[in-house]
Amino acid sequence: MKYYILFGPPGAGKGTQAKQIVEKYNYLHLSTGDLLRHEMAEGTELGKKAAELINRGDLVPDEVVEGMIRNKIAANRDVKGFLFDGFPRTIAQAEVLDAMLPEFGGKVDAVLSLTLPDELVYERILHRAMIEGRKDDTDRATIEHRISTYHSKTEPLISYYKDKGNYREIEGNDTIEHVFTAICKILDE
């Protein structure tokens, strides 16, 4: 069973690429953002707590997303592989994942990292706001806070995975098709 991480700043195109990847390779797409938005839509206790944090651009606590991921992995033992999207987002989450996967007989096979400069992150999120209507995409201060949270908490994962030797970078400032082709090339190796 394969375990891939789709990595990158908010708005880098992870969700768009994830859809195409899982269609072609039959992996299970696990987006912590989608899982959290599902909880919010259902109005669960977890969803209510998460909404507050998400709508101001903060991360939800590590234990919350770690629990969600573990449950999904444990419940899906018959898939070909997993594509994590938006997880891990902190060093602590990455360490938990590294400790968890061997329990399931696996490891992180590769980190597919989509790069995008901050100005474009901003533009893409504002554009997506018009299409998807996500509350965390509409407010300038929230977007700025998400970008700075990305730099302080998530970006350190790049050197974490570079040290492990499974980090692969893909230019995100390109067409959807070109980015997808670059990703497939790595997955087909």
Ligand code: ADP
């Ligand atoms: P984006 O790619 O635009 O950041 P996501 O759907 O991945 O959107 O995430 C939306 C929000 O959900 C994040 O800003 C954060 O508050 C929360 N979230 C998602 N994944 C995680 C995670 N792994 N750890 C903590 N918070 C998360």
